[in-house]
Amino acid sequence: MKRIPPDDIDMLQHKVLSFYREHGRVYPWRKTTDRYAVMVSEIMLQQTQADRVVGKYLAWMERYPDPASLAASSLKEVLCLWSGLGYNARGERLQRAADIILRDFDGQVPGDPELLMTLPGIGPYTSRSIPVFADNMDIAAVDTNIRRILIVELGLDESTGPKQLMDVARAVLPAGRSREWHNALMDYGALVLTARRTGIRPVTRQSRFEGSRRWYRSRILRDLLEHDGGMTTEEISARYADCPYDLDGLLDELEKDRLIEQEALPDDGGVMVRVRA
DNA sequence: TTCCCGACAG
DNA sequence: CTGTCAGGAA
Numbered sequence: 001m002k003r004i005p006p007d008d009i010d011m012l013q014h015k016v017l018s019f020y021r022e023h024g025r026v027y028p029w030r031k032t033t034d035r036y037a038v039m040v041s042e043i044m045l046q047q048t049q050a051d052r053v054v055g056k057y058l059a060w061m062e063r064y065p066d067p068a069s070l071a072a073s074s075l076k077e078v079l080c081l082w083s084g085l086g087y088n089a090r091g092e093r094l095q096r097a098a099d100i101i102l103r104d105f106d107g108q109v110p111g112d113p114e115l116l117m118t119l120p121g122i123g124p125y126t127s128r129s130i131p132v133f134a135d136n137m138d139i140a141a142v143d144t145n146i147r148r149i150l151i152v153e154l155g156l157d158e159s160t161g162p163k164q165l166m167d168v169a170r171a172v173l174p175a176g177r178s179r180e181w182h183n184a185l186m187d188y189g190a191l192v193l194t195a196r197r198t199g200i201r202p203v204t205r206q207s208r209f210e211g212s213r214r215w216y217r218s219r220i221l222r223d224l225l226e227h228d229g230g231m232t233t234e235e236i237s238a239r240y241a242d243c244p245y246d247l248d249g250l251l252d253e254l255e256k257d258r259l260i261e262q263e264a265l266p267d268d269g270g271v272m273v274r275v276r277a
Numbered sequence: 278t279t280c281c282c283g284a285c286a287g
Numbered sequence: 288c289t290g291t292c293a294g295g296a297a
């Protein structure tokens with residue numbers, strides 16, 4: 001891997017940390033070291049702007065202050081509280097993770113990245129960001145913001161892979177200040193070195209939302225959240241007659257994502273669809 | 278139009 | 288490794 005001059009590291013650390021001291025954003029999840037609270041915030045923050053998460057996070061922590069209360073909830077209520085954040089499967093996975101935490105970890109969110117990786121909804125980034133923000137663990141976590149900063153400030157190639165980025169991130173991490181450092185990087189990336197300003201494209205991009213499969217999925221799920229008894233596929237088909245996609249296929253995917261369940265009604269009464277119990 | 282403190286399945 | 292997942296703000 002490419003060596004980074006110590007002076008460059010000092011420069012970067014000073015620049016980013018200074019900015020943070022002056023202009024750092026204040027968020028409720030930055031005021032706690034509770035690992036569960038941090039886990040909730042980190043999963044909500046996946047692919048979602050921080051400012052839009054604040055209200056949802058506060059409401060969630062009010063209703064589900066610990067893994068036990070979350071595990072005991074109905075999925076329907078979980079999804080109602082999640083509604084507006086997007087990527088509904090994240091909410092379902094978070095609840096499933098709470099269930100595993102109760103069963104296998106005595107109700108305590110594990111602090112080891114390798115254990116966290118085994119939980120649904122927690123991948124390479126989040127498994128590291130949780131110990132970073134909750135426990136100030138001296139490891140590097142690279143998200144889209146941090147990737148962009150490293151590329152711009154250290155003159156890396158935009159094609160630099162995740163492994164090399166991790167090496168670089170580890171090299172510039174100020175020991176003992178992991179939590180502050182990562183928060184600082186987030187804010188520097190979100191407020192100064194924005195994607196628009198730097199022209200650095202994110203690794204993964206998306207097609208337009210309006211009229212997309214995601215758009216129909218979200219509308220169907222929202223309908224089901226309002227209809228306690230569920231809806232038949234007939235009703236759904238009628239409501240979305242304009243849908244260019246195969247509705248049964250969409251429903252099957254929602255079912256695979258563990259968000260809904262489909263039940264064949266007796267006497268060929270069609271198929272009842274409802275939020276998974 | 279583009280992107281957001283990514284994860285997961287195919 | 289590639290496509291897909293939600294929704295709102297800039």
